[in-house]
Amino acid sequence: MKKIIVLFSLFIAFGCKKEEKQAVVANDKMTLDENQKLYGNWVGDFIITEADSLADESDYVYNNKLNLVIKKIENFKAFGQSIVAGNSRPLIGSFSEYNGEYRFTFNEPGNNSNDGKFTFKIVDDTLKGTWTANDRKNKVLSRKFVLTKQNFKYNPNLMLPDDTEYVDWYSEKLDSVKEVIDDEEETYYEETYRTASDIITKLNASTTLLSENDLKNLKKLELEIIRNTIFARHGYSFKKKSFRQFFDPVDWYIPVTDDMSGKLTLIEQKNIVLLNLFQKYAEDNYDSFGR
Amino acid sequence: MFFMSKHFKTYSKIFWAISFSVFFFLMLRITLKYIPFNSNVAFLNIKQTEVQNVKPYLAIFYIHVYSSIFTLIAGFTQFSKRILKDNKRLHKVIGKLYFYVVLFLAAPSGFFIGFYANGGLYSKISFVVLSILWFSFTLIGFLKVKNLNFSEHKYFMMRSFALAFSAITLRLWKVIIVYLFQPAPMDVYQIIAWLGWLPNLLAIEYYIYKIKK
Structure with missing residues (x-):
């Protein structure tokens, strides 16, 4: 009889322990799931x-x-x-x-x-x-x-939206304008800014290998934006305001990294070399005596 | 009238001499960018498609760059009445240099690279036509002097040099147009391809017409 009681109590004890353990595990899982959705x-x-x-x-x-x-x-x-x-x-x-x-x-x-x-x-x-x-x-x-x-996921097909104007607000230049009003000459200043054409919403430097012909007619700002769109797709966080102004407002753009090493595809690497070359050429030659 | 006065003539001569020297110097500087020989320097930076795919392009491009600068030297000597009178030898030497360089180097190379000009069909047509006219005027000018027809020699060499001078006017127009309108680079190129030499030719035709009258 004693033996039976002992056995019984042991059984209860073990059983209880098991139940407790299960409860703890369930609790752990629950908190883990809860937190996961915050990550x-x-x-x-x-x-x-x-x-x-x-x-x-x-x-x-x-x-x-x-x-x-x-x-x-x-x-x-x-x-x-x-x-x-x-x-x-x-x-x-x-x-x-x-x-x-x-x-x-x-x-x-x-x-x-x-x-x-x-x-x-x-x-x-x-x-x-x-x-x-x-x-x-x-x-x-x-x-x-x-x-x-x-959620961030690299998608080479993403493009800058084509429903806005792309103006470089950090390129202000003052042009003096002379006007004769009531026989008096007045000089005032007009701000001008660099603008990019809608080519930047069409030319994808992450999916297509660009040729010289694709880039020849582009201005420096357009070359810059097309190159930076590659980085933006990879979630690069830009330091310069003059770059951020174009990407911060874009819905798909999420800054996730300040390090691009090893992230660029072969097409992108090749395009960046060409884009840099054209940008340099535009910088040196666009408005100077020469070609 | 002031325009007729002797002073005006002297001043305008001095003005031309100085501005031509300045532009010659600028052209020389552009030429020197291509020394030493390099396949991706300056303008060639945006011409790598041709450099890599068209075998003779690079060599012919360099013939054009290195030879054309010599044709501009003619601007210093050939249109001076004094040199023609006092130093005929110099006129002949520089004249021959100009003739050979244009006919055998600068114009034919210009013709070839004209086919690969930036800015699409319209600029290609412009540069190819330019090189043909340049070649022709120079050749005719030479034949005229061989036949001792000095006034026609002068007129054709004026036409020829007006076209050589397009090297300068083309680049000058570019600066002006970019300053005023900031168009896309190849849009500029299409415009200056024609603006570079057509007004020069019209101006010199008008000048010749005036003299003949």
Whole structure:
């Protein structure tokens, strides 16, 4: 009888343990799935909310495009990456979940003068938060952002949209215009900008091997944009505003990296060599005495 | 009237002498870009299709570049009445140099590379016609002097040099058009291909017509 009781109790004990274990496993899986849906690229405008007087609000690219990557969450610790304006910074911070809200604080390493701290929460499909600079002498002190999740996949067929004008707002030139009004000569200044024709929405340097004939009639700006579209397809984060102005507004463009090494296809590499050659030629010869 | 005055003539001569020297110097500088011989320098940077696919292109291109600069030297000496009077030998030497260089080097090479000109069919036609006219006027001018027909020799050599001078006017028009309108590069090229020599020829025809009258 004693034996039976012992056996029985053992059975209960084992059984209980097994059940407990299963419960734990299920719980782990659940939290893993929960976090997985947060991982990825969160993309949107990185809007300045506080800046010193040196920041020029009339600047065409006043706000940058931000890609906030959430990579991994482990025991309330979170790992990520911020990619913005040619800067790719690793992020480490904390994570908590409360009432279906996922709260994060992320710190950039702090060894760059532009580093700062991200604080944000994710509710449903939207990531919302702020960034503050570590250095209070920084030109931009704080920013806000509302981001949505976007998957990045290299697609060589992507093109710049053809429903906008491509004007280089960083190429302002003042031309003096003289006009005679009421017998008085007046001189005023007119701004002119470089513009690109719609060829840049048609010529794909990622899928077709370009020939000299394809490029001969292109201006320097067009050559530049066609070359940079290759990089944009690979998610390259541009440092120069004069490049970002064309790609930041494009829906498919997600800055994911500041390193292009090993990413370009053979066609792209060949096209870039030719594009650079033509760009150099345009620079040296377009408006000079010669051909 | 001032235009008829002796002063005006002297001043305009000096003006031409100086501006021609400046442009000759600029052309010399362009020529020197091609020394040492290199298959992808300056203009050739956008001509690699021809350099690689048309075997004689590079050699003939270089014949054109290296020889044509010598034809411009004629501009310094051949139209000076004083040199013709006091130093006939110099006139003859430079004249022969011009004649041989145009007929055997510059014009035929221009004819060949004209077929591969940038800017499509219209510019190709322009450069090919230009080279044929240049060759013809130079040849006729030479034959006229052989027949001791000096005034016709002068007129044809004026026509010939007006076309040689297109090397300068073409590039000058380019600067002006790009400054004013900033068109796409090959659109400029199609325009200057014709603007480079046609007005020169019309101007010199008008000048000859005036003298003949």
